[in-house]
Amino acid sequence: MTHIATENYKTQARAATRNIVLQGALAGLQERLGKGTALAYQDLPEGPDLRYKAHDIRMHAINNLDVLLKQLAEKIRSQGGHVFFAVDGKSAAAYCLDIARKHHVKLVVKGKSMVTEEIRLNDALTNEGIDVYETDLGEYIIQLAGEHPSHILAPAIHKTREDIGRLFSEKLNISYTDDPPSLTKAAKTALREKFFAADMGISGCNLACAETGHITTVSNEGNIRMSSTMPKIHMVFMGMERIVDSLKDHNILLRMLCRGASAQKLATYVSHISGPAPTDHLDGPEAFHLVILDNGRSRILADKNFREMLCCVRCGACLNVCPVYRKIGGHAYGYAYSGPVGAVVTPLLIGINRAKHLCQGETLCGACKDICPVNIDLPRMLLELRWKLASGDPQWHVRRENRLEKAVYQGWSHLTRNRRLYDLSLWATKLLQKMLPKRSSMIAWMPPPLNGWTDSRHMKPIAKTSFSKKWKQHKLDSR
Numbered sequence: 001m002t003h004i005a006t007e008n009y010k011t012q013a014r015a016a017t018r019n020i021v022l023q024g025a026l027a028g029l030q031e032r033l034g035k036g037t038a039l040a041y042q043d044l045p046e047g048p049d050l051r052y053k054a055h056d057i058r059m060h061a062i063n064n065l066d067v068l069l070k071q072l073a074e075k076i077r078s079q080g081g082h083v084f085f086a087v088d089g090k091s092a093a094a095y096c097l098d099i100a101r102k103h104h105v106k107l108v109v110k111g112k113s114m115v116t117e118e119i120r121l122n123d124a125l126t127n128e129g130i131d132v133y134e135t136d137l138g139e140y141i142i143q144l145a146g147e148h149p150s151h152i153l154a155p156a157i158h159k160t161r162e163d164i165g166r167l168f169s170e171k172l173n174i175s176y177t178d179d180p181p182s183l184t185k186a187a188k189t190a191l192r193e194k195f196f197a198a199d200m201g202i203s204g205c206n207l208a209c210a211e212t213g214h215i216t217t218v219s220n221e222g223n224i225r226m227s228s229t230m231p232k233i234h235m236v237f238m239g240m241e242r243i244v245d246s247l248k249d250h251n252i253l254l255r256m257l258c259r260g261a262s263a264q265k266l267a268t269y270v271s272h273i274s275g276p277a278p279t280d281h282l283d284g285p286e287a288f289h290l291v292i293l294d295n296g297r298s299r300i301l302a303d304k305n306f307r308e309m310l311c312c313v314r315c316g317a318c319l320n321v322c323p324v325y326r327k328i329g330g331h332a333y334g335y336a337y338s339g340p341v342g343a344v345v346t347p348l349l350i351g352i353n354r355a356k357h358l359c360q361g362e363t364l365c366g367a368c369k370d371i372c373p374v375n376i377d378l379p380r381m382l383l384e385l386r387w388k389l390a391s392g393d394p395q396w397h398v399r400r401e402n403r404l405e406k407a408v409y410q411g412w413s414h415l416t417r418n419r420r421l422y423d424l425s426l427w428a429t430k431l432l433q434k435m436l437p438k439r440s441s442m443i444a445w446m447p448p449p450l451n452g453w454t455d456s457r458h459m460k461p462i463a464k465t466s467f468s469k470k471w472k473q474h475k476l477d478s479r
């Protein structure tokens with residue numbers, strides 16, 4: 001997959017729906033995590049409505065981003081850290097390379113970070129001859145396989161343990177096994193020496209707090225803690241929206257993040273980092289750098305229709321309930337972010353026309369909004385994006401797509417407001433559908449341009465008796 005492959009959405013999605021192994025893995029993930037997260041909200045002492053409070057906390061932070069980021073930067077600097085505001089991915093990577101060169105960095109260990117995926121930091125480092133090792137087990141697997149994450153939290157969900165067994169046998173030079181504990185041990189052994197040898201540790205940032213001037217990292221494997229404490233330099237990459245105002249807000253968000261991400265009350269390892277280690281400490285990095293990335297976020301901030309998207313804490317909960325993600329997995333989305341969050345944020349970051357399939361591919365069922373720990377209205381923003389594609393938008397440089405589609409919907413709107421015409425079209429459709437091939441009384445094929453509906457599933461024919469007729473009959477019967 002190239003860095004941006006959103007144009008391959010349809011072909012990738014079609015291939016994914018035919019991949020039986022992937023289908024099983026995605027269904028298992030949603031059964032476990034999707035349901036688990038919904039239950040975890042029920043168990044909150046404050047009840048599931050804490051999601052609304054979390055939304056308000058995030059919106060307050062987003063509406064005061066300029067002040068809060070300044071406060072965070074001042075605090076970090078006063079605690080001995082360095083802060084760099086990167087306007088885009090290129091400048092963020094250039095800053096990292098500059099520090100790496102100054103300190104003769106040869107080996108980097110990394111904790112999982114979607115922002116560094118977004119800006120392809122690993123490529124920038126390896127192009128400079130620096131060895132980079134992902135240390136999250138899932139990320140390590142896909143790095144060895146030369147792939148990209150297919151889920152925000154479970155990056156290797158598309159791989160079976162047999163795949164991983166073969167991969168480890170080839171890349172780590174061990175005997176083949178598909179026993180998960182043995183595979184985990186093999187990865188641990190391989191990575192341990194990297195932790196000891198690394199000159200720089202890189203991590204993402206799950207949350208930052210302006211009041212205290214610290215960043216928080218969350219993991220279940222302990223790898224981020226090792227990446228952030230063992231090398232002499234720790235560099236954190238943070239999307240500029242990942243901030244909250246106060247420690248009180250931070251703690252609510254942290255609880256919601258862990259529930260959304262993995263249905264846990266709290267992740268196994270939570271670290272709060274505010275700068276380099278004090279000089280009298282035996283452990284910890286000598287230098288701490290925080291890179292705060294814009295990369296298109298200011299544009300989202302400036303548009304009141306999409307500002308809410310910056311509330312996202314990249315927990316991945318929306319992927320775990322999305323019926324589209326369940327069928328097509330993450331790679332079809334062709335960018336770092338997949339699922340409903342990817343369907344909204346990717347077009348906003350890389351261009352709405354360029355990523356048009358992503359927002360057009362979602363069902364608008366609303367499950368993503370209901371499971372989101374910060375109650376982001378993704379369906380509303382999907383509609384906003386579709387509206388822009390249908391009408392064009394100079395502010396976002398959106399070219400109007402598919403004029404025919406708009407005409408079809410205008411016709412549909414006209415039809416549904418004219419009873420006689422509507423009944424006539426129903427009658428004609430029923431007649432036409434008789435000619436289509438069926439399987440188990442479902443329509444098995446439709447002609448172009450409607451064949452997309454039946455490519456990977458069968459379609460229910462229009463009912464013999466319409467709802468309005470049944471309703472009239474029901475009213476007559478109940479008199």
Ligand code: SF4
Pocket residue numbers: 260311312313314315316317318319341368371372373374375376378
């Ligand atoms: S949109 Fe909500 S559920 Fe989806 S990743 Fe962002 S915070 Fe999590």
